Amino acid sequence: MTAVITGIGVFAPNGLGTEEFWKRTLDGTNGIGPITRFDASGYPVQLAGEIEGFDPAEHLPGRLLPQTDRMTQFALVATDWAMADAGADGEDFDPFDRGVAxxxxxxxxxxxxxELQALWSQGPEHVSVYQSFAWFYAVNTGQISIRRNMRGPTGVIVTEQAGGLDVIGQARRHIRRGTSMVVTGGMESPLSPWAVAAQVPSGRLSFRGDADTAYLPFDERAQGCVVGEGGAMMIVEDLEKARARGAAQIYGEIAGYAATFDPRPGSGGGNRLAAAIEAALADAGLTAAEVDVVFADAAGTPELDAAEAAALTEVFGPRGVPVTAPKTMTGRLSSGGAPVDVAAALLAIRDGVIPPTVHVTREAFPDGLDLVREARQGAVRTALVVARGHHGFNAALVLRAVS
Structure with missing residues (x-):
């Protein structure tokens, strides 16, 4: 069975909805700005990629609002958008033939x-019963499956940024095993005081206060990334079944996927990102020369950028493939970041244009990477998306146009 993506719903700091996000991405619109969700004046981190202009009450029933975190509200609405985009709303279906990952x-x-603040300040009787699940990693899967009556294979993957690709690979497995449709993707909103404080010790965040220079992957001035909220949800189906039901469009095929894990630091082992890329290409039955663009992980720290540049050069050769990192306009969205890159890659295939990497002016690897710094026109048939998570997770996904 051939797994294809038929619907997309994007929540990004530079655009709500797939087409608005895509337009602003091609225009180079920066979604990074001062943190407004709380008073961050006492924090070393002053900037983030925030979602603006979203009122959940306009999109969701009132009963869901008190029982859901902001990231779940994003996920539910993005799923609604993706289902509508796929033309899959209102259809009769077997609930056990549709899954969520x-x-x-x-x-x-x-x-x-x-809820913890309520516990500390007022006592346990003031803690919401919804705390039992609203904080949990799997809650988006659960809420989507309940709202959409999808009772087939379900699950959640927690591998930080890489998880956004790992879960799409999981959706492909479900399709290959016979499930007709899977809702998949990642969504995050780690911009509360506690969430930001938890990320500062990683040593990977930029403390610059200028939105245009805070996050500069593959730049000589790189000193960390900017965190953001958002992500993307997608509809994955079997190609033949999608065509049979009259899917509104088919964005592309999930042609290849692979994941690797870096060895423990100090053990003498090397970075395993190149191995993940090569395995994904082999899974797709493609050579490196057949890839038209790479959507980079773009960690934004000198060491991690150098490792990624070395891996891409190893696989593709010096300046062997256009490389882009449109997340410079959104910040890194953790598990939501790679699905947004997948959405951008599919739109690049659709429209024949590679989105830009903004703000990078002093390239750190000009001899190794062909970094796309302005939108570049040209046919895109095959795209590679790579992602890395904290503590050694690597993932690579190959997307291909469907004839």
Whole structure:
């Protein structure tokens, strides 16, 4: 069976909805700005990629609002958008023939912080019963499956940024095993005081206060990334079944996927990102020369950027393939970041244009990477998306146009 993506719903700091996100991405619109969700004046981190202009009450029934974290509200609405995009709303279906697989990293941090504050300040009787699940990593999967009456294979993957690709690979497995449709993707909102404080010790965040220079992957001035909220949800189906039901469009095929794990630091082993890329290409039956663009992980720290540049050069050769990192406009969205890159890659295939990597002006690896710094027109048939998570997770996904 051939697994294809037929619907996309994007929540990004530079655009709500797939087409708005895509337009602003091609325009180079920066979604990074000062943190407004709380007073961050006492924090070393002053900037984030925030979602603006979203009122959950306009999109969800009132009963769901008190029992859901912000990231779950994003996920539910993005799923609605993706289902509508796929033309799959209102259809009769076997509930056990449709599944849900999501990625998560932070969980419902904001909801959890609010309830812990109630516990500390007012006592246990003031803690919401919804705290029992609203904070949990698997809650998006559960809420989507309940709301959409999808009782087939379900699950959650927690491998930080890499999880956004790992879960799409999992959705492909379900399709190959006979499930007709899987809702998949990742969504995050780690911008509460507790959530930001938990990320500062990683040593990977930029402390710059200028939105145009805070996050500069593959730049000589790189000193860390900017965190953000959002992600993307997608509809994965079997190609023949999608065509049979009259799917509104088919964005592309999930042609290849692979994951690797870096050895323990100090053990003498090397980075395993190149191995993940090569395995994903082999899974797709493609050579490196057949890839038209790479959507980079773009960690934004000198050491991690150098490792990624070395891996891409090893697989593709010096300047062997266009490389882009449109997440410079959104910040790193943890498990939501890679699904947004997948959405951008599918739209690049659809429209024949590679989105830009903004703000990078002093390239650190000009001899190794062909970094796309302005939108580049040209046919895109095959795209590679790579992602790395904290503590050694690597994932690679190959997307291909469907004839």
């Amino acid at each position: 999501t990625a998560s990293s932070a969980g419902g941090f904001e909801f959890g912080q609010k």
